[in-house]
Amino acid sequence: MQKNYGDIEFGLYPSAAPKTITFLSLCILVAITPITSSEWTISSHEQRREVEKTIVVEFSDVKHVRGILSMGxxxxxxxxxxxxxxLLGDAPHLDGQYAIFGKVTKGDETLRKLEELPTRS
Incomplete structure (x- = not known):
């Protein structure tokens, strides 16, 4: 993933979340700020159906720690x-609640830059 502040490389966990990874390979991934289907320009009924599909949750023993990719x-x-x-920090309260499908393998310095950006309240 390329951002204005640097690149981030992801590694995926196909054994922890195979259906999630397969599904996401067919989708447009939206990091940090989710976009709902109503905000997209969708040109056909078939495309809308694809965007609105959901994924069956896949829990694993992988923990929610800094750099983990976790489904919303x-x-x-x-x-x-x-x-x-x-994840920008450890979040054990999310373990067993959300599907983890990968982690950041390169680009922690980019995550640090993103953490420092001002946010809206």
Whole structure:
């Protein structure tokens, strides 16, 4: 993933989340700021159906620590779509709650730069 502040390289966990990885390879991935399907320009009914598909949750023994890629979802466990987070710190309270499908393998310095950016409240 290329960002204005540097590159980030991801490694994937196919044994921890094979369905998630397969699904995400077909989607546009949205990091940090999720985009809902209503904000996309979708030219066909078939494309809209693809965007609105959800992923069956895949829990593993992998822990939520800095650099982990974890699926976003609504309150229903099987509601993940294409949004994910890159953890900036350890988050053990998320273990067993969200599907982990990879981790940052290069680019921790880029994550540090992103952490320093001002955010809206």
């Amino acid at each position: 979802r609504y309150s229903y466990p099987d509601s993940a779509q294409s949004s994910f987070s890159i």
